[in-house]
Amino acid sequence: MTHVFHRHLRQTPPVAASAQGMFIRDAEGREYLDASGGAAVSSLGHGHPEVMAAMHAQIDTLAYAHTSFFTSEVAEQLADELIGGAPEGMSHVYLVSGGSEAVESALKMARQYFVEVGQPQRTHFIARRQSYHGNTLGALAVGGNAWRREPFAPILVPATHVAPCYPYREQRADESAEQYGLRLADELEAAIVAQGADRVIAFVAETVGGATAGVLTPVPGYFKAVRAVCDKYGVLLILDEVMCGMGRTGSLHACEQEGVVPDLMTIAKGLGGGYQPIGAVLAQRRIVEAMSKGSGFFQHGHTYLGHPMACAAALAVQQVIRRDGLVAKVRDDGMAFGAMLAEALGDHPHVGDIRGRGFFWGVELVADRASKQPFDPALAVNACLKKDAMARGLLCYPFGGTVDGRQGEHVLLAPPYIATRDHLHEIVARLAASVDAVTRSAA
Ligand code: PLP
Numbered sequence: 022m023t024h025v026f027h028r029h030l031r032q033t034p035p036v037a038a039s040a041q042g043m044f045i046r047d048a049e050g051r052e053y054l055d056a057s058g059g060a061a062v063s064s065l066g067h068g069h070p071e072v073m074a075a076m077h078a079q080i081d082t083l084a085y086a087h088t089s090f091f092t093s094e095v096a097e098q099l100a101d102e103l104i105g106g107a108p109e110g111m112s113h114v115y116l117v118s119g120g121s122e123a124v125e126s127a128l129k130m131a132r133q134y135f136v137e138v139g140q141p142q143r144t145h146f147i148a149r150r151q152s153y154h155g156n157t158l159g160a161l162a163v164g165g166n167a168w169r170r171e172p173f174a175p176i177l178v179p180a181t182h183v184a185p186c187y188p189y190r191e192q193r194a195d196e197s198a199e200q201y202g203l204r205l206a207d208e209l210e211a212a213i214v215a216q217g218a219d220r221v222i223a224f225v226a227e228t229v230g231g232a233t234a235g236v237l238t239p240v241p242g243y244f245k246a247v248r249a250v251c252d253k254y255g256v257l258l259i260l261d262e263v264m265c266g267m268g269r270t271g272s273l274h275a276c277e278q279e280g281v282v283p284d285l286m287t288i289a290k291g292l293g294g295g296y297q298p299i300g301a302v303l304a305q306r307r308i309v310e311a312m313s314k315g316s317g318f319f320q321h322g323h324t325y326l327g328h329p330m331a332c333a334a335a336l337a338v339q340q341v342i343r344r345d346g347l348v349a350k351v352r353d354d355g356m357a358f359g360a361m362l363a364e365a366l367g368d369h370p371h372v373g374d375i376r377g378r379g380f381f382w383g384v385e386l387v388a389d390r391a392s393k394q395p396f397d398p399a400l401a402v403n404a405c406l407k408k409d410a411m412a413r414g415l416l417c418y419p420f421g422g423t424v425d426g427r428q429g430e431h432v433l434l435a436p437p438y439i440a441t442r443d444h445l446h447e448i449v450a451r452l453a454a455s456v457d458a459v460t461r462s463a464a
Contacts, residue, residue: 035047035048035049035051035411036048040055040067040068041066041067041068042066042067042068042437042439043055043066043067043436043437043439043440043444044067045067045416051414052414053411053414053415053416054414054415054416054444054447054448054451055067055416055436055437056415056416056417056434056435056436056448056451056452057416057417057418057433057434057435057436058290058291058295058435058436058437059295059416060232060264060290060418060433060435061231061264061265061269061290061291061381061418061433061435062290062291062294062295063294063295063437064267064268064269064290064291064294064338064342064347064437064438065294065338065341065342065347065437065438065439066437066438066439066440067295067437069294069296069337069338069341071337071340071341072294072296072334072337072338072341074337075333075334075336075337076296076297076330076333076334076337078333079095079329079330079332079333079334080330083095083329084329084330085328085329085330086329087324088322088326088327089322092327093327093329093332095329095332095333095336096116096327096329096332098332098336099114099116099332099335099336099339100113100114100116102336102339102340103288103301103303103339104303106273106274106343107274107286107303108274108276108277108282108283108286108303109282110282110305110306110307111282111286111303111304111305111306112304112305112306112309113303113304113306113309114301114302114303114304115130115301115302115304115319115326116299116300116301116326116327116328116331116332117299117300117301117302117323117325117326118298118299118300118323118325118328118331119155119289119298119299119300120154120155120160120261120263120264120287120289120290120300121154121155121156121157121160121300122155122157122300122323123155123263123287123288123289123300123301123302124154124155124157124159124160124163124225124261124263124287125155125157125159125160126287126302126321127225127259127261127285127286127287127302128146128159128160128163128222128223128225128259129159129319129320129321130285130302130304130308130312130319130321131222131223131257131259131284131285131308132144132222133312133316133319133320133321134257134308134311134312135222137311137312137315137316138311138315140219140255142219142220143219143220143221143222144179144220144222145179145180145181145216145217145220145221145222146162146163146178146179146180146181146221146222146223146224146225147180147181147182147183147209147212147213147216147221147223147224147225147256148163148164148165148180148181148182148183148224148225148226149165149182149183149184149185149186149225149226149227149230150165150167150182150183150184150185151165151166151185151187151230151233151234151237152164152165152166152182152185152225152226152227152230152233152234152261153165153166153169153227153231153232153233154225154227154261154263155263156169158173158176158177158178159178161173161177162177162178162179162180163180163225164233165182165185165233166233181212181215181216183205183208183209183212184205184208185230185234185237186201186202186205186230186237186239186240186243187230187234187237188201188240189373189374189376189385189393190393192240198240198241199240199241199242201240201243202239202240202241202242202243202246203242203246205243205246205247206243206246206247206249206250209224209247209250210250210253210254213250213254213256214254218254219254219255221254221256222256222257223251223256223257223258223259223284223285224247224250224251224256224257224258224259225259225261226247226258226259226260226261227260227261227262227263227264227265228244228260228261228262228265228266228274228275228276228279229264229265229270229275229378229381230265231263231264231265231381231433232264232418232420232433233420234383234421234431235376235383235384235385235420235421235431235432235433236376236377236381236382236383236431236433237376237383238376238377238378239279243279244276244279244280244281245279245280245281247281248281248282257284257285257308258281258283258284258285259283259284259285259286259287260275260276260281260283260285260286260287261286261287262274262275262276262286262287262288263287263288263289263290263300264289264290264381264435265381266286266288266290266291266292267288267290267291267292267339267342268291268342268347268348268351268379268438269290269291269351269379269380269381269435270351270355270377270378270379270380270381271348271349271351271352271355271378271379271380272348272352272379273348274286274288275378278378282305283305284304284305284308285302285303285304285305285308286302286303287300287301287302287303288300288301288303289301291338292335292338292339293331293334293335293338294334294335294338294437296334296335296337296338297328297330297331297333297334297335298331299328299331299332299334299335342438347438347439348438350438351379351380351438352379354380354440354442354445355377355378355379355380355381355382357442357445358380358382358434358436358445358449359375359377359382361445361446361449362375362382362384362434362449362452363375365449365450365452365453366384366449366452366453366456369453369456369457369460370390370460370464371386371387371388371390371456371460371463371464372384372385372386372387372390372456373385373386373387373390373393377434380434380435380436380437380438380440381433381434381435382433382434382435383431383432383433383434384431384432384434384452384456385430385431386402386406386430386431386432386456386460388463388464395421395430396430396460396463400463402419402430402459402460402463403419403420403421403430403431403432404419405459405462405463406419406430406432406455406456406459407419409455409458409459410451410452410455413451413454413455414451415448415451415452415455417432417433417434417448417452417455418432418433418434418435419431419432419433420432420433432452432456434448434452436448
């Protein structure tokens with residue numbers, strides 16, 4: 022009998038007992054190779070001694086002080102570290118406790134900015150279908166995951182959803198990748214105009230789509246065209262890098278590879294690497310200045326803003342990643358990882374697409390490769406795959422099936438940056454065996 026309100030109310034998961042490096046062990050002594058870092062969280066692996074030492078030192082000094090009274094040395098240091106690597110023009114960091122809080126804060130920051138600069142008529146967000154921005158009501162409103170939204174749709178703030186950048190399913194045979202990207206930017210422009218050009222607060226997008234559609238890498242030029250459309254109408258660009266940021270795709274921020282700078286950017290998972298709950302919004306100077314010269318106060322806040330323990334963990338994680346050159350390692354080994362996946366699964370009759378960058382890869386599973394027909398959601402291929410992979414000692418992150426009714430199941434892979442080539446080979450071997458077993462019985 023469990024008293025924990027687990028996400029699956031009719032199942033109790035295995036008990037995680039300990040973790041080290043690339044592996045988690047359960048209370049029965051089974052060992053799992055962590056190929057997804059939980060949900061793309063664990064950037065530095067488990068039990069890193071320097072992170073543990075930083076957390077011990079912090080708890081011995083200052084575990085907590087409320088931000089309505091104090092700042093802390095460690096929060097200031099973390100903000101300096103993050104601004105040191107941030108996209109051009111970013112000047113301030115708002116430190117929260119996770120991804121949804123970061124997105125929620127960014128949405129409210131964007132809205133308050135327009136109130137401060139005398140454009141209170143801007144009340145509408147535009148985002149994308151098949152996206153995920155978190156589970157709190159604001160974040161859920163901009164999210165485009167139909168299944169997650171459905172029960173709550175009547176109580177969400179209004180948002181318009183345009184097409185995601187999903188070339189495998191939505192690029193036409195008669196258009197190039199660049200033309201496809203421009204078509205999507207035109208669709209965004211039409212949505213802004215339809216809403217009323219001066220009524221839109223922001224366009225919200227994951228730079229590389231994560232959980233909902235299985236790693237959607239943007240086509241070349243897409244985000245540059247999106248940025249130009251936003252600028253034309255004075256609409257802010259909020260990039261959600263909660264999952265794809267902090268080195269995951271082979272650059273510190275995924276937007277670096279797109280050559281665009283957002284107005285606000287959210288980060289979380291890889292920031293603290295799972296050692297503590299932490300997220301952040303990185304904000305452009307002009308937004309912070311407008312608020313500081315206006316009301317002088319961000320009308321928002323949480324009890325655990327800038328939590329010293331969380332900041333200490335994140336600072337240590339980021340310092341180790343920078344010192345050890347792990348982002349460059351992710352970029353280089355990521356190419357090898359992609360090649361391993363292509364070799365093992367590229368010709369599989371139930372693998373429709375393999376896509377990704379760095380240590381962030383998605384494998385889309387289909388019932389029929391020629392027609393791209395997804396598996397029947399009733400077969401719950403993703404749940405079967407998760408179970409089968411765990412039985413083989415592999416943690417991967419399958420998702421899909423019921424999303425918008427037109428999308429194949431996919432598996433997300435996001436190993437910790439410390440993974441060696443041997444680990445990557447082992448991940449691919451176990452995943453290939455699992456995909457084969459599960460799709461064969463589903464077909
Ligand atoms: N944004 C993105 C892109 C995410 O992938 C997630 C979580 O998966 C979130 C926001 C929400 O983050 P959290 O679960 O920490 O609230």
